[in-house]
Amino acid sequence: MSKQKCLPYLAVAASLAILGCASVNSTADIDALTRSMVQTSFRDEGMAKVERLQQDEANAACSQAEAAGQPLDAGRAQAIEAANLKSVQWPRDGRLVGDWREGEKIAQNGRGMTWSDKAGSVNGGNCYNCHQISKEEISYGTLGPSLYHYGKIRGIQNPDGPESKAIVEYTWGKVWNAKAYNACSGMPRFGHAGILSEAQVRDLVALLVDPQSPVNR
Numbered sequence: 001m002s003k004q005k006c007l008p009y010l011a012v013a014a015s016l017a018i019l020g021c022a023s024v025n026s027t028a029d030i031d032a033l034t035r036s037m038v039q040t041s042f043r044d045e046g047m048a049k050v051e052r053l054q055q056d057e058a059n060a061a062c063s064q065a066e067a068a069g070q071p072l073d074a075g076r077a078q079a080i081e082a083a084n085l086k087s088v089q090w091p092r093d094g095r096l097v098g099d100w101r102e103g104e105k106i107a108q109n110g111r112g113m114t115w116s117d118k119a120g121s122v123n124g125g126n127c128y129n130c131h132q133i134s135k136e137e138i139s140y141g142t143l144g145p146s147l148y149h150y151g152k153i154r155g156i157q158n159p160d161g162p163e164s165k166a167i168v169e170y171t172w173g174k175v176w177n178a179k180a181y182n183a184c185s186g187m188p189r190f191g192h193a194g195i196l197s198e199a200q201v202r203d204l205v206a207l208l209v210d211p212q213s214p215v216n217r
Contacts, residue, residue, distance in 0.1 A: 103207030
């Protein structure tokens with residue numbers, strides 16, 4: 001295990017020593033103590049609830065693999081992706097592509113789901129925090145891949161055309177629930193988690209695939 005991966009365990013072990021414990025019997029003990037410490041270190045505040053700390057099966061499996069310094073088992077990854085793909089909700093009216101102008105506003109908006117936000121307020125996607133999207137925006141993150149020329153690279157000339165259907169559907173699914181295509185993706189599951197509405201997902205898809213969008217010019 002690398003030095004970096006050991007640090008969280010060393011910190012917990014130090015806490016145990018402070019508490020008067022002589023030793024740690026197993027990794028499971030450390031994990032249990034860590035969960036307890038995290039749970040008692042946070043509280044409900046506004047719309048931000050402690051229940052957010054509870055991982056679902058997919059996140060827990062990926063966290064365990066990361067802690068062990070190993071890639072997720074291929075079979076487990078495929079099962080997680082298949083289950084998440086089934087959870088993708090397709091637009092009720094069949095429209096996958098909305099207004100890229102609204103999509104750009106969502107991509108620029110980093111507000112939402114914090115303790116100071118009002119329940120029911122409209123969330124942003126905060127997309128530039130992880131991705132390059134348009135050349136006009138000079139401040140962007142690099143945690144995720146560049147999305148500049150996303151549709152252009154994929155040859156989309158008419159996002160509503162039959163030749164673009166598979167790519168546009170993939171884009172919708174990826175925004176809705178990224179784990180449908182990458183079991184351990186760090187991308188928020190925007191639709192699946194209720195962060196963005198169906199209309200907002202549609203507009204983000206437009207930002208990525210519309211030839212007139214700044215992404216593709």
